[in-house]
Amino acid sequence: MFAKPLISATRLAALSLLLGSLVATASAAPLGVVTMLEGEATLLRDNARLALAEGVRVGSDDIIELGAKGRFLRVEFDDGASLALGPETRAQLAPALKGTPRAYLLRGWAKLSAAKGKPAALASPWFELSGLTRDAVISAQAEGAQVFAEAGELSLRPLKPAGAAVTMKSGELLSQLGSAKPETASRPTPAFVQAAPRAFLDSLPPRADKFKGKDVAPKRLADIAYADAQPWIDAEPALRRANLARWKPLARNPEFRKGLAADLKAHPEWEPVLFPPPPASTPKY
Known part of the structure; x- marks a missing residue:
């Protein structure tokens, strides 16, 4: 006679799913925490698509996506920097690229705020942003991109086509449409202000302390x-x-x-x- 199995196939399958979920929620090197979320946002980590919530820790290589039902998300990093994302946005945190960007904005809207005394960087298909001393609002779309130096200075190197880096001062807006030469204005245009997510215009207080000591796990939605x-x-x-x-x-x-x-x-x-x-x-x- 065959020996009775120590664990049933059903329980084994359930255990495998649980282990997969634990790996997906814990493998990324932690960098910060989601402190604000309006609407829905998903996280791509390892082999899983996960539902984000306030209090979820996020880390290097995590991919955050907001669709039509995602209005606003804010990540506060452990070093004091922060990254806000708007609707219809895809961004990867701390990818392994030169210049160690805080994030790669594949598409959509982002607001990057540097920690005091720690210049920040961000990459996108359109440009490489570095040396950010305060706050910048970035839009990266299929047809073009815009960068607003809301406060402080930054360096921007165009990639489509490749060009020399330019220094942007506080209040300036750089716009690029297709392969045309980027244009710089001394202030944001009404169209840019109208298109930017409303929450980007507000000065938001830090909320990371609210989530200290809390372990919020993202809910597994499906395999990637x-x-x-x-x-x-x-x-x-x-x-x-x-x-x-x-x-x-x-x-x-x-x-x-x-x-x-x-x-x-x-x-x-x-x-x-x-x-x-x-x-x-x-x-x-």
């Missing part, structure tokens, strides 16, 4: 599907290379792998991962 990761997998080459190891484990999923193979021209670095070359034959003597 290829459609969730595709905007990042097809991003600019430097970001794709930085995130390759992060997405590799998901390629074991047949549907995820199918999506990667179908769009291979958009991310050619995946070819040796999906279709590794045969091992070299042993030389004959």
Whole structure:
């Protein structure tokens, strides 16, 4: 007779899901905490898509996304800096890129505030922002980008096309549409002010102390599907290379792998991962 199994298949599956959730909620190196959230926001971490809430700790490589139902989210970092995100926004915290940006803004609206005496940086498909001494509001869209130096100074290096870095002073607005040369204005335009998230115009007090000692876990919604990761997998080459190891484990999923193979021209670095070359034959003597 066969011995009775110590744990049923059902319980084993449940345990696997639980362990996966624990890994997804605890693996990122902590950088800060979500202190304000209006509407809905999701977190992509490891193999999971998670629902964010106030009090959730976030860390390096975490991807935060706000859709149509997400109005405003604020992360306060442990060093005193903060990052606010608006609707229809995708951002990755502290990606492994040169210049150690606080975040990569793939699309949408962000407001970055530097900690006192610690200049901050942010990257996007349109520019590299560095040396921020106070506050900046950034919009990165498919058709162009805008940067408003709300307070303090910053350095901005255009990428589409590549250009020399420019220094922006407090109150200035830089706008770029498509591949046209960026234009700088001495103050924000009415259209920019109208389009910016309302919460970005307010001076918000810090709230991180409210969540000290609290362990708020994000709720697991589902496994990450290829459609969730595709905007990042097809991003600019430097970001794709930085995130390759992060997405590799998901390629074991047949549907995820199918999506990667179908769009291979958009991310050619995946070819040796999906279709590794045969091992070299042993030389004959």
